[in-house]
Amino acid sequence: MSSATLLDPQSPALWQTLALPLPDGGALPLQVLRLDRCDSLAPGNKLFKLAGLLPEVSGPARVLSFGGPWSNHLHALAALGRERGWQTVGLVRGEALDTPTLREAADWGMALHPLCRADYRQRHSDAFQLACQKRYRADRVIPEGGDCPAGARGCMAIGAAIGARFGDGDGGFDGGGEGAVVALATGTGTTLAGIVAGLDRRFEVLGISALKGAWDTEQRILANLAALGSAGDTQAARWRLYHEFHCGGFARANAELRKLLAWADGQNLPLEPVYTAKALLALQTLADRGELSPGKPLVLVHTGGLQGRRGFDWLAHQPGQ
Numbered sequence: 001m002s003s004a005t006l007l008d009p010q011s012p013a014l015w016q017t018l019a020l021p022l023p024d025g026g027a028l029p030l031q032v033l034r035l036d037r038c039d040s041l042a043p044g045n046k047l048f049k050l051a052g053l054l055p056e057v058s059g060p061a062r063v064l065s066f067g068g069p070w071s072n073h074l075h076a077l078a079a080l081g082r083e084r085g086w087q088t089v090g091l092v093r094g095e096a097l098d099t100p101t102l103r104e105a106a107d108w109g110m111a112l113h114p115l116c117r118a119d120y121r122q123r124h125s126d127a128f129q130l131a132c133q134k135r136y137r138a139d140r141v142i143p144e145g146g147d148c149p150a151g152a153r154g155c156m157a158i159g160a161a162i163g164a165r166f167g168d169g170d171g172g173f174d175g176g177g178e179g180a181v182v183a184l185a186t187g188t189g190t191t192l193a194g195i196v197a198g199l200d201r202r203f204e205v206l207g208i209s210a211l212k213g214a215w216d217t218e219q220r221i222l223a224n225l226a227a228l229g230s231a232g233d234t235q236a237a238r239w240r241l242y243h244e245f246h247c248g249g250f251a252r253a254n255a256e257l258r259k260l261l262a263w264a265d266g267q268n269l270p271l272e273p274v275y276t277a278k279a280l281l282a283l284q285t286l287a288d289r290g291e292l293s294p295g296k297p298l299v300l301v302h303t304g305g306l307q308g309r310r311g312f313d314w315l316a317h318q319p320g321q
Helices: 045-053 072-084 100-107 126-135 149-166 190-197 217-227 255-266 276-288 306-311
Strands: 015-021 027-034 062-067 087-093 110-115 181-186 204-209 238-242 298-302
Touching: 015 276, 027 149, 027 276, 045 072, 045 149, 045 190, 062 072, 072 087, 072 100, 072 110, 072 306, 087 100, 100 110, 100 306, 149 190, 149 217, 149 298, 181 190, 181 276, 190 204, 190 217, 190 238, 204 217, 204 276, 217 238, 255 276, 276 298
Parallel strands: 027 298, 062 087, 087 110, 181 204, 181 298, 204 238
Antiparallel strands: 015 027
């Protein structure tokens, strides 16, 4: 599976044009890259990370990774396992194995095992990963969230698709080859690193942290960029990370975010409150403050994860996609 085959930069189905309302009564023209519409059981950015991590895996294989009870990553890995004929193993933080997310993963063949929080904190340790690999007889261990250079490399295809649409230098699709401002929500920052490495200096990438106090995200991004040969690269896209739009913390939603989610539903743009909705709120706020680069197209990357809507009683319905 090649990440480049997961989306067509010119596919009308993968792009949506909106006018985002602003507090002053104006509107912000916005292009949304709908990774949630990629053709898969579990579409979104996680597929691109896994495409970079697992291109060499073929035939019967047993792949293990880590995640929480509502993990988009485990959900996507289970879907990919079903599609590719792999055995998958999910080591889950805490005791809650009965969420809709994990039930679906189990239905797709993922073997689920709980980890106490003390053990889960060791998930980044090489020794702990090796012990888990041996215990569960896995052929491959994937870092939580796909956070590693190979995962970032898979996400370069997202940047390439945006570049093909807005920066071809021959008139462009929608920006005269002048690049664009690209915004997306970040967790580990792996997807952002891949997008930055896949674009040039005409583009500016804005990362909106979905977590409160995730001050190590910049270093994670820099580490992945360095491994891709793009750290300090004057040819790669410029980027910034914002920490002020977490709305109270991971998976938290304030009244302002709920209002924006309701508006997006009315535009046939289903979002979830954990990631992409926070990026949309950030764009609305930054535009109101006059902090977005004028004259460039604005792109919001919808990173998927709509299955996570089921974790919120006030947002459990699944709108048409």
